Amino acid sequence: MNNNFTYLNGEFVPFEQSFLSVSDLSIQRGYAIFDFFLVREGIPPFLSDHLDRFIRSAALLNLDLPYTKAVLSEVVRSLIAKNGIRNSSIKMILTGGVSPDDFTIATTGTTLVVINKPFELILPDWWKNGGSLISCNYQREFPEAKTINYIRSVRWSQRLQETKAAEILYLDRNWVRECSRSNIFCVKDQIVYTPKSNILAGVTRKRILQLPGLEVRMMNFKLKDLLAADEVFITSTTKGVLPIVKIDDTTIGNGKIGSVTKAIREAILS
Amino acid sequence: MNNNFTYLNGEFVPFEQSFLSVSDLSIQRGYAIFDFFLVREGIPPFLSDHLDRFIRSAALLNLDLPYTKAVLSEVVRSLIAKNGIRNSSIKMILTGGVSPDDFTIATTGTTLVVINKPFELILPDWWKNGGSLISCNYQREFPEAKTINYIRSVRWSQRLQETKAAEILYLDRNWVRECSRSNIFCVKDQIVYTPKSNILAGVTRKRILQLPGLEVRMMNFKLKDLLAADEVFITSTTKGVLPIVKIDDTTIGNGKIGSVTKAIREAILS
Numbered sequence: 001m002n003n004n005f006t007y008l009n010g011e012f013v014p015f016e017q018s019f020l021s022v023s024d025l026s027i028q029r030g031y032a033i034f035d036f037f038l039v040r041e042g043i044p045p046f047l048s049d050h051l052d053r054f055i056r057s058a059a060l061l062n063l064d065l066p067y068t069k070a071v072l073s074e075v076v077r078s079l080i081a082k083n084g085i086r087n088s089s090i091k092m093i094l095t096g097g098v099s100p101d102d103f104t105i106a107t108t109g110t111t112l113v114v115i116n117k118p119f120e121l122i123l124p125d126w127w128k129n130g131g132s133l134i135s136c137n138y139q140r141e142f143p144e145a146k147t148i149n150y151i152r153s154v155r156w157s158q159r160l161q162e163t164k165a166a167e168i169l170y171l172d173r174n175w176v177r178e179c180s181r182s183n184i185f186c187v188k189d190q191i192v193y194t195p196k197s198n199i200l201a202g203v204t205r206k207r208i209l210q211l212p213g214l215e216v217r218m219m220n221f222k223l224k225d226l227l228a229a230d231e232v233f234i235t236s237t238t239k240g241v242l243p244i245v246k247i248d249d250t251t252i253g254n255g256k257i258g259s260v261t262k263a264i265r266e267a268i269l270s
Numbered sequence: 271m272n273n274n275f276t277y278l279n280g281e282f283v284p285f286e287q288s289f290l291s292v293s294d295l296s297i298q299r300g301y302a303i304f305d306f307f308l309v310r311e312g313i314p315p316f317l318s319d320h321l322d323r324f325i326r327s328a329a330l331l332n333l334d335l336p337y338t339k340a341v342l343s344e345v346v347r348s349l350i351a352k353n354g355i356r357n358s359s360i361k362m363i364l365t366g367g368v369s370p371d372d373f374t375i376a377t378t379g380t381t382l383v384v385i386n387k388p389f390e391l392i393l394p395d396w397w398k399n400g401g402s403l404i405s406c407n408y409q410r411e412f413p414e415a416k417t418i419n420y421i422r423s424v425r426w427s428q429r430l431q432e433t434k435a436a437e438i439l440y441l442d443r444n445w446v447r448e449c450s451r452s453n454i455f456c457v458k459d460q461i462v463y464t465p466k467s468n469i470l471a472g473v474t475r476k477r478i479l480q481l482p483g484l485e486v487r488m489m490n491f492k493l494k495d496l497l498a499a500d501e502v503f504i505t506s507t508t509k510g511v512l513p514i515v516k517i518d519d520t521t522i523g524n525g526k527i528g529s530v531t532k533a534i535r536e537a538i539l540s
Contacts, residue, residue: 115293
């Protein structure tokens with residue numbers, strides 16, 4: 001049971017009564033974008049970055065967003081204040097609205113949903129010993145937009161559980177792109193690299209790119225380069241900086257968490 | 271205003287009150303499959319084929335469908351009888367259900383929605399003079415499953431309207447696959463060809479493959495082969511057999527509807 005409120009097209013409604021019409025374009029055609037972030041002690045860190053990306057995703061999918069960034073920020077802060085959950089998550093979804101023909105974007109307006117739920121981070125063993133990835137040939141559509149299309153990773157979620165892997169690594173014909181819900185980095189000879197194009201620009205990735213004193217080269221590289229790296233790690237809002245010590249059957253470096261990864265993790269946590 | 275009923279997880283509910291929770295996996299992760307077909311004078315032709323495909327799509331996405339084909343057929347027929355619309359459409363959607371973690375398929379059960387709406391075929395000029403296609407490099411994910419992911423074609427719907435094209439042609443690095451909501455055929459030296467793999471097997475396509483006295487070769491071919499064909503046509507439940515006389519800037523054959531296309535269209539209509 002969840003007694004919290006959801007923001008739904010201008011109104012606060014109880015979560016248990018938060019529904020969309022079956023004619024909504026998200027249900028009819030999977031047409032929606034979203035963003036997701038955490039709230040710690042009532043404060044959503046990096047809210048501005050997440051709202052920027054939400055606005056960018058909407059524009060890329062031609063979805064009308066009749067709210068300024070300031071108004072969106074106020075909606076999020078009001079919802080957090082109203083629910084008063086200490087540690088929670090916010091998911092903002094913008095859909096194509098109630099389509100007149102079950103195909104085109106609604107002329108009557110898009111649908112904005114903001115969901116606020118309790119969220120406590122659970123740290124699996126990966127954080128201590130490093131995790132593994134399983135790879136998959138897949139290029140996300142409209143990669144710069146955070147669309148709701150996660151068919152590939154949901155379909156593979158059982159495989160993730162069976163292999164105890166931390167994430168699915170997406171390769172576009174051997175070019176390293178990103179993981180299903182994280183960005184990827186590698187370290188070779190003390191230099192940090194992260195793919196440059198056809199990816200979703202993560203908020204934690206951006207923070208690493210801006211770390212003082214750290215040079216990160218944004219450039220595309222191939223799977224063989226990744227497997228030959230000294231260290232690999234992935235980043236996301238919920239995972240933070242997560243060391244990767246194995247990809248499919250290949251051990252990365254000496255199979256232990258590397259010193260550069262450790263230093264970056266500490267810099268991001270501080 | 272639509273006063274008809276929808277079938278929603280075992281109950282008939284008024285269409286205007288047909289809603290899914292915002293935690294449904296269709297809204298959270300675009301995770302759902304569907305099928306769509308027409309009802310003429312109260313009868314759904316080829317229902318068996320559509321139900322077979324619906325069941326196949328569900329299996330490909332690992333979605334539990336706790337109904338036999340016979341029960342699904344009875345649900346559809348009951349809904350048609352209850353609503354009593356002379357000419358209508360049926361859309362069946364099966365989603366991952368109300369997800370416990372907004373990511374994995376619900377253990378409490380998938381969501382089945384069957385929507386029945388009035389539907390009258392409107393025949394644009396394409397049926398008389400042939401239509402055009404605009405091409406796009408795109409390979410659908412899980413192509414044999416009819417998933418709800420239509421992000422590409424919804425995003426391009428404005429371009430379709432502007433160019434007055436009938437459909438978007440999907441090419442996988444120059445291999446001809448299918449259109450966004452139709453299958454494609456071409457005719458060269460009186461022989462009919464249609465792509466073999468990485469496509470959705472359409473019900474109208476199947477009927478053409480079974481036409482007595484017509485040899486259709488299922489084989490993959492490239493865009494240059496398609497552009498050099500004598501005739502091109504596309505098929506779908508709503509479009510039937512639709513002649514194509516132009517692809518992007520290239521006129522097909524002599525730019526008129528060909529004799530083989532005409533014969534197939536008549537055979538399918540009869």
